[in-house]
Amino acid sequence: MNLIAFSRGDRGWIAINNEDSAIHRTFATGLRGGTYCDIIHSDDIEGPCTGHTVTVDSNGHATVTVPARDSVAFDRADLVRAGH
Numbered sequence: 206m207n208l209i210a211f212s213r214g215d216r217g218w219i220a221i222n223n224e225d226s227a228i229h230r231t232f233a234t235g236l237r238g239g240t241y242c243d244i245i246h247s248d249d250i251e252g253p254c255t256g257h258t259v260t261v262d263s264n265g266h267a268t269v270t271v272p273a274r275d276s277v278a279f280d281r282a283d284l285v286r287a288g289h
Contacts, residue, residue: 217280222271229270238263238288241279
């Protein structure tokens with residue numbers, strides 16, 4: 206598998222997929238629970254989220270589909286909605 210994912214603790218997370226097909230997996234993100242804007246696929250990082258969102262559970266895990274030859278990324282500033 207040609208996929209790498211890493212977090213910066215509670216500051217941010219990214220996954221980069223260099224495969225020819227999408228990869229669907231659960232990752233430990235290090236971030237608190239909530240819904241985050243995927244800044245790779247959002248048109249405007251200064252305004253409202255216009256792209257995909259990623260839900261992080263209360264344990265800091267997110268189930269994400271990383272598209273082929275693409276990436277998914279968010280940081281704590283991209284929190285759209287806090288978790289319960």
